[in-house]
Amino acid sequence: MIGFLVAGLIIGALARLIVPGKQHLGILATLALGLVGSLIGGLIAQFFGTGSIWELNVLGFVLAVVAAVLLIGVAESVAGRNRRTVRR
Numbered sequence: 001m002i003g004f005l006v007a008g009l010i011i012g013a014l015a016r017l018i019v020p021g022k023q024h025l026g027i028l029a030t031l032a033l034g035l036v037g038s039l040i041g042g043l044i045a046q047f048f049g050t051g052s053i054w055e056l057n058v059l060g061f062v063l064a065v066v067a068a069v070l071l072i073g074v075a076e077s078v079a080g081r082n083r084r085t086v087r088r
Helices: 002-018 027-047 058-087
Strands: none
Touching: 002 027, 002 058, 027 058
16 A cells, blocks of 8 residues: 555656646645556556556556646646636
């Protein structure tokens, strides 16, 4: 379980490094998006037959980072929309 949390944090941090600009996400949001991204990446990798969702493999890791990047983009767009309505 702790390894899963650490992997989620690493994946979330890598995704934040890939996304350009400043993200307004805290460490818990980064961890949550990394965990969800790792689950999505693991499920897709398992669908392609590279192993179990709980195994660490290259395809699953890459797909997890890509999924986390997409999730960060969605989270930023939703948070940005909320910030704009609050400022008006």
